[in-house]
Amino acid sequence: MIKIIKEKCISCIACISACPHDCIRVDGLFVSFKDNGFCNNCDEKYCKVLCPTGAIILD
Numbered sequence: 173m174i175k176i177i178k179e180k181c182i183s184c185i186a187c188i189s190a191c192p193h194d195c196i197r198v199d200g201l202f203v204s205f206k207d208n209g210f211c212n213n214c215d216e217k218y219c220k221v222l223c224p225t226g227a228i229i230l231d
């Protein structure tokens with residue numbers, strides 16, 4: 173499962189820059205996964221590692 177907790181997101185867009193597969197987009201004031209939650213599930217999990225607030229959950 174992959175999810176962005178909106179309450180924790182500060183819209184810094186670090187995750188958008190970090191994702192090598194272009195899976196995340198700006199969605200109003202927040203960010204979301206493109207195409208109904210598409211994520212290539214990269215081994216590095218750059219989005220989660222670089223999110224400064226822990227807003228991205230990857231199980």
Ligand code: SF4
Pocket residue numbers: 190191192193194195196211212213214215216217218219220230
């Ligand atoms: S886990 Fe990897 S592929 Fe999926 S959104 Fe994060 S950085 Fe992109």
Ligand code: SF4
Pocket residue numbers: 176180181182183184185186187188203222223224225226227228
């Ligand atoms: S890196 Fe974290 S805080 Fe920044 S936009 Fe992405 S989910 Fe939000």
